[in-house]
Amino acid sequence: MEYFFSGISIAITIVGLILIYGKREEEEEHLGWKLFGFCFLGAFTFRLNDFPIPLGFIIFLLFFHPKVNRVAKRRAALLGLVFFLVGAVYPSVEKYSFERPWEIAMASSNVHQLSFSEEWKKLQTRLDIVEDARLVFINIAFTSDGKLKTINGDFMGMKDHEFIRYSIEYDPITNKSKILWQKSTENVPNYHELVTMTRLCKVVDRVKEKNMLPNSMEEYLIHAEGRMDIGKMTEKEVCVIDNNGNVKMDEYENLPIGLPLMIVDGPANYGETTSREIFYYYP
Secondary structure, eight states, rough: HHHHHHHHHHHHHHHHHHHHTTSSOOOTTTHHHHHHHOOOOOOOOEEEEEEOOOOHHHHHHHHOOOOSSSSHHHHHHHHHHHHHHHHOOOHHHHHHHOOOEEEEEOSBBBBOOOOOHHHHHHHHHHHHHOTTTTEEEEEEEEEOBEEEEEEEEEEEETTTTTTEEEEEEEETTTEEEEEEEEEEOOOOOOGGGBBBHHHHHHHHHHHTTTTTTOSSEEEEEEESSSSSSTTOOOOOOEEEEEETEEEEEGGGGGGGGTOOOOEEEOOTTTTTTEEEEEEEEOO
């Protein structure tokens, strides 16, 4: 986008100076270069605490009073001032256009009627999210009859060598998810070790299909992270979902260190060591 904007700016500058030169009042040696110089001066910017000041145009008004082709030279300086104004406003416009919030309606407000994989594909298409976007964390809360109460979380993607961080928040009143996104400057050295959103959604759908939820709870919370240290977990037996969607029980000691995990629990019990089931899944 920046290269496109720069190209358009150069083209407009050239065309503008040609038009100004064509309407000169009289012949003058090296007038074309002088007009270019006045245009450059008019666009010159000085930043004071990140606030842009049109210092070049101020200098032109104070110290330059051309006698020959006065109108043409003033127009060239004004053309530079126009580019100063555009350059001052453009970053904010670009930031808003890039980071403006999106609202996307969910197919259903009941988790048992939702395909999280399909919802993820819809999100990818609408926001042009990269295929291998990675999970940071997510929480999904719903009642025992499936009524969706909360979805909130973050995930990341890499585009044009820049990280983009997305935040999602579900509104049960409108049955829409709001997505905020912004370019991230944080360093993510283990980015490619995080589980993909595609994989996560498949696992959540598999958990629903197999009805692998703790019994006798009024509400459930699914919590997952892209990478979680399992070294401190104390559960003896866990449920493993492989890449093909097959489910099996295994001993905790047999699992590789660093394997991503998903916790299914009642919200009141989340973070405690009782009344919860933990599902480990392969990335």
